[in-house]
Amino acid sequence: MKKRTEIQKHRKQHVSQRANQLSPSGIRKFFDLLSSIDGSISLGVGEPDYTTPWHIREAAIESLEKGMTMYTPNSGMPELRKELARYLKNEFGVDYDPASELLITVGGSEALDLTMRAILDHGDEVILTDPSYVAYSSCVILAEGKPVRIPTYESNNFEISAKDIEKRLTSKTRAILIGYPSNPTGAVMSRSKLAEIAVLAEKYDLTVISDEIYSKLVYGVDFTCFASLPGMKQHTVLLGGFSKAFAMTGWRIGYAAAPKEIIAAMTKIHQYTMMCVPTMSQMAAIEALRGGQESITEMVEDYNHRRLVILKGMRDIGLSCFEPKGAFYVFPSIKCTGMTSEEFAEKLLSEEKVAVVPGSAFGKCGEGYIRCCYATSLVEIEEALKRLGRFVSKYRK
């Protein structure tokens, strides 16, 4: 009896150390608070304010009308993988074999998680930037790896340098995880700087995990696909998705492109956990890849306009603001108020009903900054800037 009680007690209270180590997403926290506040404006969650283009939605509706409601092959419908291979070749000039080098996943999120679980053993190190997307270090930890964060600064365009990476390499280093255009900073790394990282990958035989989910959202600069650099296809796990460029966040579909051993390992995990991506989302994705370019061009032009408005707005308020060249975020410094970014975000929400994400949610180097997503209407951006201006002038030191 005593034994049974002890066991039950242990079970009730037990949460794994891995789960305990994670903090809840600093992005979702503000999003969840927001729904209960009338008249609030969200510059919080990184999500397009567009609905998915009609021709893409129509493809999904048609698939339902045809009764396509069954599982698909685990790695994704062959037609979708073929279309994706064509797209990656056209966009970046990289050849992927649809049968063995591509995997369709539940968003870029699953692709990231699977990569870590497929390549890491206990204690393996993954080099990543600080600040960086909230899920990066969490996925490394969940796979029993160790995130090794390299500080990046506004003064260096929030870029990670090959020199800094080389200093942190150890016998435990398994991979380098980069994500440009960056969430949260909007920084885009130049081809020449990426090429320096490629030299390291070659020299030390490292895997580079390149999260290219924002590749279509760049403004006035070129995007370089890491796998397209000479010799890099064999070293790269390319992560991508449909959420951002095609305004398809709720469809939960993304992909990974990588050497076949890695894709095979990822596919095994995906088989036991997800089985496959929803069939109608795959049908929608085929249509997105075939005919989505026009709507992307329109969205990018629109985001660019909003980017310039919010950047000027931040600077007019007196906040120093790095010029983002990609994604849909600005990352202004709020150091002039003397508040921590968490304090700033909480006060701004309660006093002015504007939700932003504290920069500290993305790592230590994000402290003193806030992330504002400008994938929202111009009217809301302008109103948010007015409220932010009032708030900053009240608290400026």
Ligand SMILES: Cc1ncc(COP(=O)(O)O)c(C=O)c1O
């Ligand atoms: C940098 C980055 N990578 C990956 C994702 C995951 O996107 P999804 O799972 O919707 O494809 C996000 C979403 O915000 C992101 O910002």
